Amino acid sequence: MNKQDLIDFEKEVADHWEDGNLPYLIHLSGGNEDFLIDLFKEVQDGDWVFSTHRNHHHALLSGVSRNELLAKILDGNSMFVFDRDRHFFTSSILSGTCAIATGVAYALKEEGSSNRVWCFLGDGAEEQGHFYEAVMMVQGHDLPCTFIIEDNNRSVDSTLEERLPYQFRFRLPGCVIRNNYDPTYPHAGNGTKKHIVFKDVK
């Protein structure tokens, strides 16, 4: 799965949205392909990936097939992509996966496994207290878990400066990495506002 494959997949989903085939909420990925492709080179078989409402790129790079993922999306499960065999888990509740990730990481460590956990969140979820509890647990037990903040400077539609005028951020420890990127698509939908599903709503 290369960069163009990822971009093309999301374009296809966007087209379905625009054609009115997707009467469901979607969050499209885009703009972070290079970073993710490099990161997923580190993800080993047996590792766990915890993703978010914006999970299409993560799922494809975790090995979920294009057709399988598209079928899930067309069936209304864009925000609920799970794959037990690939240890791929999502939550669309901001920062909801962080604590769960710590439990899996603790178990991996107790088992003496060489596998680890990769837990994605956005810069909006970074503002949730639950994230910091999980970071504390990972650092406090030296758990094999990395949190990846995909920072597109957007929480729904608000920039960091709009949310926090002094743009405060905690200094985060080694279990957290941040990728700043410019998103291709808006928070939800594909930005065209051509979605027609609601036209018949009375």
Place this chain on the structure above:
Amino acid sequence: MSYKDELTKANTKLAQNPQVRFIGYGLKKGRALGTLKEVADSQIIEMPVAENLMMGFAIGLSLKGYLPVVFIERMDFLMNAMDAMVNHLDKIAKISHGEFHPKVIIRCIVGNTKKPLYTGATHTQDLTEGIRQMVSFPVWKMKDEGDIEVFYDLASKTFDSVMLVEYKDLA
């Protein structure tokens, strides 16, 4: 046998399953009001005072095949864990279409109103009926010592998560 002795017996029996892990704070010293006094240290995971972390952590352990037992020493404090419990523990099987089915046993204590003293409005709430409205898994009140063995056995065998409501006034 007293209410507390029945709880101790039930938890000791639960711990015979090597996959059981008791999760909470103050457990290694306080032993969950003494009810874990027969449980090995290796089955107790001492946690920071962060109930949502405890509940989410338990979900993660369950995904890896453990049977976590989360100890919430006051039902009032469970309110801090509502996201992990209501939005995740209770919904994961549904939203994942059965790909994942975590099971967690939650021991939740209703604080003492009498014995040995009244602990105040934020430490004595029995919110059982409200919680039953929020989750689909069973929430069982153990109203006397006769309920304990029955409900603990059911909790250990059922496929789903369970909340066991215990009363400090009875212990």
